[in-house]
Amino acid sequence: MKSLLMKSILALLLLANAAFAADPLPSWNDTVQKKAILTFVEQVTREGSPNFVPPAERIATFDNDGTLWSEQPMYFQQAFTLDRVRALAPLHPEWKEKQPFKAVLEGDLKTVFAGGERAAIELVMASHAGNTTEEFAQIVKDWLVTAKHPKTGRPYTEMVYQPMLELLAYLRANGFKTFIVSGGGIEFMRPWTEKVYGIPPEQVIGSSVKTKFELRNGKPVLVRLPEINFIDDNAGKPVGINQYIGRRPIAAFGNSDGDLQMLQWTTAGSGASFALLVHHTDGEREWAYDRTSSFGRLDKALDEAQAKGWTVVDMKNDWKIIYPFEKK
Amino acid sequence: MKSLLMKSILALLLLANAAFAADPLPSWNDTVQKKAILTFVEQVTREGSPNFVPPAERIATFDNDGTLWSEQPMYFQQAFTLDRVRALAPLHPEWKEKQPFKAVLEGDLKTVFAGGERAAIELVMASHAGNTTEEFAQIVKDWLVTAKHPKTGRPYTEMVYQPMLELLAYLRANGFKTFIVSGGGIEFMRPWTEKVYGIPPEQVIGSSVKTKFELRNGKPVLVRLPEINFIDDNAGKPVGINQYIGRRPIAAFGNSDGDLQMLQWTTAGSGASFALLVHHTDGEREWAYDRTSSFGRLDKALDEAQAKGWTVVDMKNDWKIIYPFEKK
Numbered sequence: 258m259k260s261l262l263m264k265s266i267l268a269l270l271l272l273a274n275a276a277f278a279a280d281p282l283p284s285w286n287d288t289v290q291k292k293a294i295l296t297f298v299e300q301v302t303r304e305g306s307p308n309f310v311p312p313a314e315r316i317a318t319f320d321n322d323g324t325l326w327s328e329q330p331m332y333f334q335q336a337f338t339l340d341r342v343r344a345l346a347p348l349h350p351e352w353k354e355k356q357p358f359k360a361v362l363e364g365d366l367k368t369v370f371a372g373g374e375r376a377a378i379e380l381v382m383a384s385h386a387g388n389t390t391e392e393f394a395q396i397v398k399d400w401l402v403t404a405k406h407p408k409t410g411r412p413y414t415e416m417v418y419q420p421m422l423e424l425l426a427y428l429r430a431n432g433f434k435t436f437i438v439s440g441g442g443i444e445f446m447r448p449w450t451e452k453v454y455g456i457p458p459e460q461v462i463g464s465s466v467k468t469k470f471e472l473r474n475g476k477p478v479l480v481r482l483p484e485i486n487f488i489d490d491n492a493g494k495p496v497g498i499n500q501y502i503g504r505r506p507i508a509a510f511g512n513s514d515g516d517l518q519m520l521q522w523t524t525a526g527s528g529a530s531f532a533l534l535v536h537h538t539d540g541e542r543e544w545a546y547d548r549t550s551s552f553g554r555l556d557k558a559l560d561e562a563q564a565k566g567w568t569v570v571d572m573k574n575d576w577k578i579i580y581p582f583e584k585k
Numbered sequence: 586m587k588s589l590l591m592k593s594i595l596a597l598l599l600l601a602n603a604a605f606a607a608d609p610l611p612s613w614n615d616t617v618q619k620k621a622i623l624t625f626v627e628q629v630t631r632e633g634s635p636n637f638v639p640p641a642e643r644i645a646t647f648d649n650d651g652t653l654w655s656e657q658p659m660y661f662q663q664a665f666t667l668d669r670v671r672a673l674a675p676l677h678p679e680w681k682e683k684q685p686f687k688a689v690l691e692g693d694l695k696t697v698f699a700g701g702e703r704a705a706i707e708l709v710m711a712s713h714a715g716n717t718t719e720e721f722a723q724i725v726k727d728w729l730v731t732a733k734h735p736k737t738g739r740p741y742t743e744m745v746y747q748p749m750l751e752l753l754a755y756l757r758a759n760g761f762k763t764f765i766v767s768g769g770g771i772e773f774m775r776p777w778t779e780k781v782y783g784i785p786p787e788q789v790i791g792s793s794v795k796t797k798f799e800l801r802n803g804k805p806v807l808v809r810l811p812e813i814n815f816i817d818d819n820a821g822k823p824v825g826i827n828q829y830i831g832r833r834p835i836a837a838f839g840n841s842d843g844d845l846q847m848l849q850w851t852t853a854g855s856g857a858s859f860a861l862l863v864h865h866t867d868g869e870r871e872w873a874y875d876r877t878s879s880f881g882r883l884d885k886a887l888d889e890a891q892a893k894g895w896t897v898v899d900m901k902n903d904w905k906i907i908y909p910f911e912k913k
Binding site: 313316390434443444447451457458459460461465468469470472476477479486492493495496499500501502503504518521522525 | 641644718762771772775779785786787788789793796797798800804805807814820821823824827828829830831832846849850853
């Protein structure tokens with residue numbers, strides 16, 4: 258009996274050792290950024306640590322565009338919007354003469370983007386509303402199957418960051434609940450985040466249109482209205498976090514000025530906290546941009562990160578690979 | 586070695602047997618209502634069952650007032666509102682002459698309630714806004730420590746239904762994620778639902794005021810504004826479920842017409858689903874009310890439950906005890 262016990266204990270020790278030895282972030286180079294992540298997680302999860310945080314309070318929030326997947330040459334949801342406008346054009350002959358639709362149909366993206374937020378909202382409302390929530394989810398899924406990124410030719414859901422996938426899994430393995438907190442559309446993300454990131458719909462927070470409950474021939478549906486319900490960006494991110502989660506995250510991950518207030522809110526709690534910005538420095542493997550970019554501008558938040566000692570990931574230097582398809 | 590293995594296996598079998606034999610709903614009488622719950626859970630959790638639902642999709646939503654705790658002689662949040670108005674009165678000398686505040690301060694509840702929804706909203710805005718989210722949570726917690734129910738003299742959080750606590754635990758033990766979907770204030774519930782119901786803040790959906798992110802001396806706060814953000818009642822319940830959870834529940838529990846659309850939405854999915862109404866039939870141990878009550882009116886939903894075969898709990902007949910403090 259003793260030998261069986263001893264063997265069992267030895268086997269357990271070996272397993273524990275193997276688990277300990279395996280690198281949870283294999284696509285991260287051994288730089289201070291990786292070390293900062295590992296140190297923070299160790300501090301909040303080790304029983305008896307002065308910074309210990311109970312599992313229920315281990316909330317981590319992630320921006321999506323530019324933090325979990327790429328956002329160039331335009332936000333991927335904008336590519337979806339343009340494709341939707343083109344697909345719906347036969348039902349709207351008036352769009353041929355009406356901006357910003359005319360520019361979309363003529364492929365004149367310069368004019369489309371020159372229209373600013375007003376044009377963007379008009380395009381989103383025309384392409385994201387009018388159907389039921391179930392119909393819209395299906396439209397998103399169908400689009401993702403066929404749409405290809407203009408630079409890589411890959412489906413958009415393959416242009417996610419391998420190091421961030423590892424980080425999500427590592428945090429969850431350490432008892433964290435991972436949330437997306439994105440300026441993007443909540444119903445544009447929910448159909449695929451569980452499969453791609455392991456994040457279920459109820460942990461996705463984003464911008465939204467209003468919906469209306471209706472009985473259609475006795476069958477209840479939720480109809481998407483062409484009216485903004487919530488913009489989950491900038492100061493809207495802490496508002497969204499409070500509204501959906503109801504407690505303060507202890508770790509937040511972003512890449513742009515749109516994430517600044519989320520990082521401020523996260524690091525203003527009473528216990529240990531962690532804030533990280535992904536800095537797009539790799540013009541070869543991804544894109545290099547920050548202070549003057551149209552998409553994902555990183556300016557004020559970069560200054561504040563430097564002043565406050567937040568972790569700033571230098572993609573070129575800190576990440577061994579960018580996308581999962583680069584894996585050998 | 587063989588004997589140790591045999592002993593271990595026997596011990597495991599005994600444990601499994603004990604777990605199986607224990608009644609998960611000991612405060613429920615053995616009526617068809619209890620049987621309906623057990624049958625549904627068995628059908629959706631047993632591998633190979635034609636109605637099997639994967640754990641990630643086992644979403645159960647619960648109304649709060651009248652479904653998880655009592656709601657007489659008024660919604661408990663209304664008692665909180667009246668107490669808050671009284672506490673704030675010294676800062677508002679004008680309230681002595683201004684309705685509905687005057688009536689509150691004079692203890693004239695008849696006039697208060699005669700003011701209807703408009704008066705109610707005015708009182709809620711005056712008593713629930715102006716502070717930060719953290720201050721408000723503390724006010725709720727402090728109130729719950731001292732406030733007593735006028736009939737039982739118990740703290741309000743003790744006036745929860747023991748059979749429903751057992752049901753929540755039973756569903757969670759079977760892989761369900763339990764949510765509150767209440768017309769009550771989301772920030773009135775979140776400070777205590779985890780302790781009382783085992784439901785964490787991120788699984789509480791309710792009505793809300795708008796909030797605003799601000800930096801106060803460099804410290805970020807969320808200020809509660811006297812402006813309605815969302816009313817999570819009636820047709821608002823499916824809207825709130827979609828907004829917060831992003832998938833359709835497979836089980837929903839309510840007690841009033843305010844829950845009708847949630848039950849319609851839940852039972853309109855393609856797979857197995859379960860809808861239950863708590864019918865307040867016990868005038869002795871709790872309260873007896875339905876079609877004409879001011880609080881928690883149950884009229885249309887009762888008719889629809891009967892027409893559609895939803896489970897209707899007869900509190901007097903189906904529940905051995907109502908409150909945890911009745912336990913021997």
